[in-house]
Amino acid sequence: MLSPEPHSEVATDGDPVWIVPLPRHSHYDHVRLKRVFVDDGTRHQVVMVDASKLLQCANRDDTDYVLKSVDDWHAGKVRGIREFLDPDNARIPEMPYVTITQRKRRSLMGWLGIEHEGVVAFRNGQHRARYLAYAGAEIFPVEVAEREAELLISLCGVNRP
Structure with a gap:
């Protein structure tokens, strides 16, 4: 069951x-x-994502910048992101900004061109996204280029009953 959905204010x-x-x-x-x-x-769109699906896709990124889980961060890094996201701060942090692609899944069916998987790369906000999930956020907004929004929604979007 997903936690309460984020809402917006002005x-x-x-x-x-x-x-x-x-x-x-x-x-x-x-x-x-x-x-x-x-x-x-700017041709960007906000998409509400399922945190676990987003991070699963992000863990497939084969660049050299995929963060470990928050449990593996040093105490200063955890304290820093916690202070950065604190809602009592006057400055409001930006939501994570991502890109998404699709590739053949590494399996026999993938080699046959049948199975595909999503790969998310963070342009900004990977620490924020991982910390939000660690703190219990099951749903949160990310920003993505309009041309990638439908793919992100189909692979990481929030599915509500």
Whole structure:
């Protein structure tokens, strides 16, 4: 069962802010996130993602920048991201910004061109995404180029009954 879905509010500067509940976090119960690209002409879209699906796709990224789980971070890194995301801060952090592609799955069926899997790469916000999931966020917003939004929705989007 998915936790309560994030909702949006409007900041004092008029831009939307997404409130993401953190049910397993002892320091605060939510975070606020804003868009990376606020200008409508940037051709980016906000997509609500299932945290576990997104991170599963991100773990397939074969570049050299896939983070370990939060449990493996040093204490200073954990404290730093916790302070950065603190909703009492005046500055509202940006939501993660991702790209997504699809590749043949490494299996016999993949070699036959039948099975595919999603691969997410973070342009920005990988620490935020992993920490949000660690703190219990099952759903949160990310920003993606419009041309990749449908693929992200199909592979990592929130499926509600």
